[in-house]
Amino acid sequence: MTLLVTVFAAVISTVIWYKNAPDNEMKVGILCWMYWGASIMWLVDAVYEYIELQAAYFTPAPADMLNDLYLGLSVIALGLVIWIIVLLVKDPKGVVKAALFSKKD
Numbered sequence: 001m002t003l004l005v006t007v008f009a010a011v012i013s014t015v016i017w018y019k020n021a022p023d024n025e026m027k028v029g030i031l032c033w034m035y036w037g038a039s040i041m042w043l044v045d046a047v048y049e050y051i052e053l054q055a056a057y058f059t060p061a062p063a064d065m066l067n068d069l070y071l072g073l074s075v076i077a078l079g080l081v082i083w084i085i086v087l088l089v090k091d092p093k094g095v096v097k098a099a100l101f102s103k104k105d
Contacts, residue, residue, distance in 0.1 A: 001065050003042035005072030009079070010035035025092045027083070034079045042072075 013035050017028040050057045060068075091097055 001068035002072035002075065003039065003046050005069065006035055006038040006042055006075055009076045010039045027087055027090060027092065030086055031079060031083045034082065035076070038075050038079070 010032065013028060013031040017024075017032050020026070020028065046057075088096055
């Protein structure tokens with residue numbers, strides 16, 4: 001389930017990045033790299049787990065599936081938090097800088 005969730009996030013972020021490819025103003029490419037990296041990590045984990053469990057790999061317990069779903073969603077949330085921090089630090093539109101240095105009368 002973690003693999004499935006992160007692959008969906010990677011595909012969606014890649015489509016958004018590709019749609020705005022020449023203009024990388026929102027740094028969506030960072031999201032793509034993080035989600036594809038997580039997807040590869042979960043793929044390797046799935047391969048090793050399949051080698052260990054064989055056919056039992058395809059019949060997980062519902063509680064295990066729910067835990068994997070929560071873990072996958074947590075990875076996506078963490079990726080979004082990291083992306084927002086990078087976006088705020090890079091400040092491509094200058095919004096943070098304008099808010100910090102604006103004069104108040």
